[in-house]
Amino acid sequence: MKSKGKNKIIAIAIFGTLVTGFITMSFIKIQQDDRKPWVVPDASKKVKNPVKSDAESMAAGKTTYNKHCKSCHGTKGMGDGPKSKELKTPCGDFTTKEFQDQTDGEIFYKAKEGREDMPSFKKKITDDEEIWQVVNFVRSLGESKKN
Ligand code: HEC
Structure with a gap:
């Protein structure tokens, strides 16, 4: 029981880190180039x-x-x-x-x-x-x- 609880905490920690990482990455990407392609006739x-x-x-x-x-x-x-x-x-x-x-x-x-x-x-x-x-x-x- 005890180790199962520990695993859960570790799993949540890893998941949380991943989610935070993805959010940070997408923000950086948006800041780098949020310009739409400019199509000239x-x-x-x-x-x-x-x-x-x-x-x-x-x-x-x-x-x-x-x-x-x-x-x-x-x-x-x-x-x-x-x-x-x-x-x-x-x-x-x-x-x-x-x-x-x-x-x-x-x-x-x-x-x-x-x-x-x-x-x-x-x-x-x-x-x-x-x-x-x-x-x-x-x-x-x-x-x-x-x-
Ligand atoms: C108030 C700020 C501002 C001034 C003044 C300004 N521009 Fe821009 N210009 C921008 C911004 C912001 C963009 C990007 C717009 C976009 O992609 O939506 C841009 C984009 C451009 C582009 C397209 C860039 C590309 O990557 O294809 C050209 C060409 C351009 N400007 C020429 C000029 C010229 C020539 C003048 C002066 C006669 C001028 N701009 C004055 C802000 C300005």
Whole structure:
């Protein structure tokens, strides 16, 4: 009898540890990436960047980026701007291959339309050319990490 009771306690202890472990793990997972996949319509995905990626457009894009995007996305696009801490969703990391593998059209669409914590820039940046310049600048952030 005595040892049966002991076994029960051990079993409960093991079970409790497992349950706590699973709960902790799922919380960590949620915190790591709770972003939903962001699907861009095919037509927007295929849109070609009409602005040439040269020093001039990159510099203009950088100015716009610093004014409108840096506060959340950070100086180097790693998603670590001062405002990012106040948001529910992580901002993503522009230096990663996953991000840079997107088309210019996808980046343009996301910047223009926004979603939840990511504001829409339709009204703030009315000239599409300016958004394309930012796309060109954001491309250079991917390259900066490779070096
Ligand atoms: C208030 C904070 C904030 C500002 C300002 C902001 N963003 Fe974002 N951005 C976010 C957040 C949060 C996400 C992630 C949204 C999601 O996945 O639901 C995001 C996502 C993105 C994405 C998609 C990232 C990916 O992984 O595909 C792009 C592109 C982007 N932002 C571009 C910009 C540009 C360009 C600007 C400036 C014109 C800008 N953002 C300004 C918060 C911000």
